[in-house]
Amino acid sequence: MTVFGSEHIKSRKEHVCCFCGETIEKGTYYVKWSGIDDSFFHCCAHEDCDKLVSGNYLECDDEFSTDDIIECILDDCRDHNISYEGKSIHELVKELIKSKNGKEKN
Ligand SMILES: [Zn+2]
Numbered sequence: 588m589t590v591f592g593s594e595h596i597k598s599r600k601e602h603v604c605c606f607c608g609e610t611i612e613k614g615t616y617y618v619k620w621s622g623i624d625d626s627f628f629h630c631c632a633h634e635d636c637d638k639l640v641s642g643n644y645l646e647c648d649d650e651f652s653t654d655d656i657i658e659c660i661l662d663d664c665r666d667h668n669i670s671y672e673g674k675s676i677h678e679l680v681k682e683l684i685k686s687k688n689g690k691e692k693n
Pocket of ligand 1 (some may be wrong): 605606607608609632633677
């Protein structure tokens with residue numbers, strides 16, 4: 588898989604985050620990147636989701652597909668005692684980043 592860099596841009600319309608599957612609201616910043624896998628692709632993601640995945644916050648193996656990411660997020664929430672009842676995946680992503688940042692400082 589070849590990735591042609593990513594950029595942070597302000598959305599002019601709604602997009603779907605390719606990590607958590609939730610809506611990226613119009614007018615918010617998100618990360619967009621493109622590349623070649625079997626064919627040309629492009630992805631959009633919340634800045635938080637991109638940070639979690641590309642910043643090595645997730646504690647699962649390096650090789651995972653976007654389908655596995657939600658599983659990884661839920662696993663990490665269990666490890667960090669973050670309750671995920673009634674929360675969206677995107678909310679859990681933000682809580683995980685917060686909890687992991689806190690851990691590094693201590
Ligand atoms: Zn997301």
